[in-house]
Amino acid sequence: MIDKLSWAAVYPEILLLVMACVITLFDLRVKSAHRTATHLLTLLTLAATALLTGMSAVAGHTFHGFGGMVVSDPMSNWLKCFSAIALMVTLVYGRPYAADRQMLRGGEMFTLSLFSLLGMFVMISGSNFLMIYLGLELLTLSSYALVALRRDHATASEAAMKYFVLGAMASGFLLYGMSMMYGATGSLDVNEVFKSIASSKVNHQVLVFGLVFIVAGLAFKLGAAPFHMWLPDVYHGAPTAVTLLIGAAPELAAFAIVIRLLVEGMLPLAFDWQQMLAVLAVASLLVGNLAAVAQTNLKRMLAYSTIAQMGFVLLGLVAGVIDGNTLNAQYAYSASMFYIVTYVLTTLASFGIILLLAREGFESEEISDLAGLNQRSPLYAGVMAIAMFSLAGIPPLVGFYAKLAVLQALLASGQGVYIGLAVFAVIMSLIGAFYYLRVVKVMYFDAPLTATTVAAPRDVRAVLSVNGALILILGILPGGLMTLCARAIVATLGN
Structure with missing residues (x-):
């Protein structure tokens, strides 16, 4: 018989699953081309899910359910909360774009988004190889x-095919690695795998x-070099609203399974996997930054930027265990968590x-399309400038503090190799x-290509303003979010 704690551990997943099915049936009766009712019901579902997971995270309890297959702890609940909020923001930004391109003729965009979020939730809470893999596949x-x-749209279809083929290969890598671990340790449970490895x-x-x-x-899911081949093509070829769907919230889930598998399950092998992550981090920083310099397409540039940003996330994970000592782990892993959360926040704005x-019939994808944006709309030029400065790591924006936290974790190790990194x-x-x-420079100093002002729906304008303000405020006052990440990591490590 399943106990109450097991059900409590999966309340958010149950809510998402039920509402995804309800919204699928409800949408059959919606006639509006903009799917307004479906959109609002989806946003309400996401808001309720974010509230439920946020309350669980604040409570700070840790418990396992279904025979240890899932875990509800502060880290999982905060990452779920942030994922739900990121998806809400994505749908607010993406609905006008999708409506102009007849992508809302059915409600598939909303239901598929909810099912993808359900997959993220299962990944984040999975404490068993099978659960993590099932969430990943969903x-x-x-x-x-x-x-x-x-x-x-031929380009989108081509991008989907590339994503499918390379994604299947990466899933095969992960599944084969899990099967090897099962063969060696005799268990699929993350905690049991840890005990078997620690027993030597x-x-x-x-x-x-x-x-x-x-x-x-894992490197494929994060988009780290040299497993990054899919990222620029998929970012470029996918409809921009979908690019944001796959480029924001899923990064939080990818970070979660890195922590679950490598830290919770294989910490005794840290000497081995930290070396691998260090190589991936160096390759990602090198390939991402050098390739991005040559790009004229904004979406491809941001794709290579993502590869470089993931290099920083990996650097934080590299510095957790020094000569078998885990004293630096909480600082290193919380720096990585802070980095991935703030990266998603900045990606949403950009x-x-x-x-x-x-606009309808026009994709604003080239860097030159932003020419003179400040003269057409100072507000939106300001938000984009804040996002770019933050990604570059310029103070006092949150991207600077995120990079500083990772660098501090590396320097705290006192090891020459990490200082070199x-x-x-x-x-x-x-x-x-x-x-x-x-x-x-293009937004503020180039002549505008058109004199028309930029119009935006009220909800988009309000959310964009808040998004830009948060990048600035969290840069000036990062302590609250950093403490939240540190406590979540400490609870996970303690467990």
């Missing part, structure tokens, strides 16, 4: 369909062999502006500042 299958949502009774070579495949699969400038990251950030500042 997310990726929904994402494939979302990328191909414009059935009459398992063949180390078999463990490392499985670990290589798991890290490769793609929100791209979606806002896109910190110096390399700073140099790469200086290179990255070039392509971010180029966008600002």
